[in-house]
Every structure is written in C-alpha cells, then in structure tokens.
Amino acid sequence: MRALVVEELAAEYAGCRVRDLPDPKPGPGEVLVRVRAGAVNFPDLMQTRGEHQHKPPVPFVPGMELAGDVEAVGEGVTDFRPGDAVAGGARGAFAELAVVPAAGLHRKPAGMTYGQAAGYPVCYLTAWVALVRRAQVQPGEWVLVHGAAGGTGLAAVDLARHLGCRVIAASASDAKLAVIEKEYAPDAVVNVSKGFKDRVKEITGGRGADVIFDPVGGDVFDESVRCIAFDGRILSIGFTSGRLPVLPVNYALIKGFSVMGVRAGEYGRQFPERGRENNAAIWRLAEEGAVHPRVDREFPLDGWREAFDTLAERTVVGKTIIRPDL
Numbered sequence: 001m002r003a004l005v006v007e008e009l010a011a012e013y014a015g016c017r018v019r020d021l022p023d024p025k026p027g028p029g030e031v032l033v034r035v036r037a038g039a040v041n042f043p044d045l046m047q048t049r050g051e052h053q054h055k056p057p058v059p060f061v062p063g064m065e066l067a068g069d070v071e072a073v074g075e076g077v078t079d080f081r082p083g084d085a086v087a088g089g090a091r092g093a094f095a096e097l098a099v100v101p102a103a104g105l106h107r108k109p110a111g112m113t114y115g116q117a118a119g120y121p122v123c124y125l126t127a128w129v130a131l132v133r134r135a136q137v138q139p140g141e142w143v144l145v146h147g148a149a150g151g152t153g154l155a156a157v158d159l160a161r162h163l164g165c166r167v168i169a170a171s172a173s174d175a176k177l178a179v180i181e182k183e184y185a186p187d188a189v190v191n192v193s194k195g196f197k198d199r200v201k202e203i204t205g206g207r208g209a210d211v212i213f214d215p216v217g218g219d220v221f222d223e224s225v226r227c228i229a230f231d232g233r234i235l236s237i238g239f240t241s242g243r244l245p246v247l248p249v250n251y252a253l254i255k256g257f258s259v260m261g262v263r264a265g266e267y268g269r270q271f272p273e274r275g276r277e278n279n280a281a282i283w284r285l286a287e288e289g290a291v292h293p294r295v296d297r298e299f300p301l302d303g304w305r306e307a308f309d310t311l312a313e314r315t316v317v318g319k320t321i322i323r324p325d326l
Contacts, residue, residue: 002324003061003095004304009050013305015058016048024099026074031102033086037298038093039065039119040307040320041151042240048308056091063093063322066100067108067117077102087117094304096324106279109286115295117286119319122264123155124282124291126237127213129264131160132281133274135211135233139164144200144209144224146192146216149176149317152237156213157184158291165211168203170196179317183294192220197227208232218243225251232257294318300326 001023008015026032044062046052067087070080080086085108090100108117131137143160147153148169157180160167167186171177177189188203190196201208208229214221218241221234225247228234236259239245247259268275285291298321299307310316 001096028075030074032072033068036068036114037118038063061092066093067114115321123151127155141210200227221245
C-alpha cells in the first residue's frame with residue numbers, strides 16, 4: 001500500500017514522505033479498512049514536528065480520522081463484515097489501508113459522503129462534550145463561537161443551532177463568515193479582527209454571551225472575559241493563537257463566570273459510560289441528518305502537503321480531506 005510516513009520529526013514537514021509499505025493485516029478485535037477519506041486535523045501537523053502531547057515513535061503514518069470500506073476483519077469481530085462502509089477515529093488514516101480497532105468504528109451514515117464521515121467524529125465529539133456535558137447549554141442561550149470557520153468551531157455552530165441556542169459565529173475573515181452565514185444561518189456573525197466585545201454586548205442586549213466556545217486563546221480569550229454574561233461559561237478548547245492566556249481571577253469573582261477546560265477524549269477516558277453515551281449521541285445525530293459537517297477541499301495522497309497547508313494557513317472552512325483512492 002501507499003502511505004504518508006513521518007520518518008523524522010522536523011519543521012516544514014521535512015521528515016514526511018509518501019512510501020510503499022506492506023499491506024497490514026487485522027489482529028483480534030481489529031478491522032482492515034480500505035481508506036476512502038482521511039480528515040486532516042491540527043494535531044496531525046503538530047505530530048510531524050513532535051509538538052503534540054501524543055508522540056508516536058517514528059516512523060509512523062499520521063491521520064486521526066477516516067472513512068472507507070471494510071476489507072477484512074480480525075478474530076472476534078462480529079459487528080462488521082467486508083464491504084461495509086465505516087467511519088471513525090483511527091491512527092494511520094493517510095494511507096490506502098488502515099487497521100482500526102472495531103470498537104472505534106461506526107457504520108457510515110447513508111446521508112454522508114466518505115469525506116463528511118471522515119471529518120465528523122473528532123470535531124463533533126468535542127463540540128458535544130463542550131456544549132452538552134461541560135456548559136450544559138439551554139435553548140435560547142447566547143453562544144459565541146470563536147474560530148467558527150475551523151472544523152471544531154463550525155461543528156460547535158452547527159450543534160448549538162440544533163440544540164436551540166442563539167449563535168454568534170466569530171472569525172477574522174469576512175469571506176469565511178459569509179460562507180458560514182449562508183450555509184449555517186447563525187443568529188449573528190462578528191469579525192473579531194478589530195475587537196468584538198462591544199458588538200457581542202450589542203447583539204445580546206447588553207448581557208453578553210452565556211457561553212463562549214474558544215479554541216483560539218490569546219487575545220481572543222482576554223477580550224472574551226469582557227463580554228461573558230454573569231454566571232456564564234467560557235469553554236477553553238485550545239490555543240491556535242499560539243499564546244496561553246492568563247485569567248485575572250478578579251474578573252471571574254466580579255462577573256461570576258466559570259472557565260471550563262474541554263478535552264473530549266480525556267472526558268471519555270475519565271467517565272467511560274458517559275464517553276460511550278457521547279459517541280452514541282453524535283452518531284445518532286449524523287444518522288438522523290440533524291447536523292451538517294462541511295468538507296472544504298479534498299486532495300489525493302500525493303497532495304498531502306497542500307492539504308496540510310490549508311490548515312497551517314487557515315484557508316479552510318470546515319474540514320480538509322485526503323483521498324488515498326484518488
């Protein structure tokens with residue numbers, strides 16, 4: 001099989017090559033998947049440099065999410081059989097074939113393309129854990145979503161709308177906001193490049209946002225503290241700005257708000273039963289057609305560098321997909 005291989009950890013993807021590798025075989029409890037689509041995530045880029053908390057030993061095949069068709073099943077696997085269309089979290093998604101634990105796979109929803117299904121689980125699970133488990137959002141609450149054009153941010157916009165919240169989609173790009181406004185119909189959009197606290201307060205009638213979904217950190221977090229409602233919740237998803245913010249706790253004291261960290265995978269590990277419930281919930285939404293993951297662009301395996309650059313240069317609205325079958 002052909003696969004993208006990280007042979008050494010280096011800047012500018014210098015350690016990455018497309019190589020021919022032996023076809024893998026599934027072991028007990030595993031499924032061999034013919035990959036039709038692998039979704040690109042920021043951790044994939046970070047892992048090529050060794051900058052992510054998960055550091056697989058080199059050489060390794062990157063890629064956290066995939067969708068494809070079952071080629072073979074290992075001993076003890078009864079839920080899937082060859083020919084089934086499946087999707088789920090994985091390791092080694094940027095290859096023609098991947099071996100995946102059966103427990104991490106779901107049947108691909110009939111209404112989703114392979115690309116949509118590949119880019120679905122990580123982002124929507126994060127949005128679900130953030131909004132439902134941590135913030136416990138209620139219909140009618142104002143939810144401000146930063147980084148709304150990214151995969152996770154767009155999932156939060158989509159899910160919050162489904163949950164009956166009033167949504168403010170925020171980005172530094174008018175062009176991206178136009179796409180979000182047209183395809184997801186948030187209640188308002190805000191360009192954050194020149195500040196946003198006054199506009200958010202205006203939109204919410206002076207109250208501020210009840211919930212703020214923040215994968216950006218840095219200056220965005222600092223200003224979010226100034227437009228969070230009393231008794232509100234700021235959800236810290238990540239720090240794509242590159243700067244870890246520091247919270248002056250007197251603001252939290254005076255305004256009575258909470259800051260909640262969100263790591264969807266760790267939440268499921270700490271609370272296994274809730275983790276199973278979370279996964280079941282997001283795939284049920286997908287099967288019902290209640291949410292709408294967006295694929296921005298698709299690339300062949302040899303176009304992996306350009307695919308990675310769509311995230312590094314922040315030109316994507318939704319998800320970028322690598323298609324080994326192209």
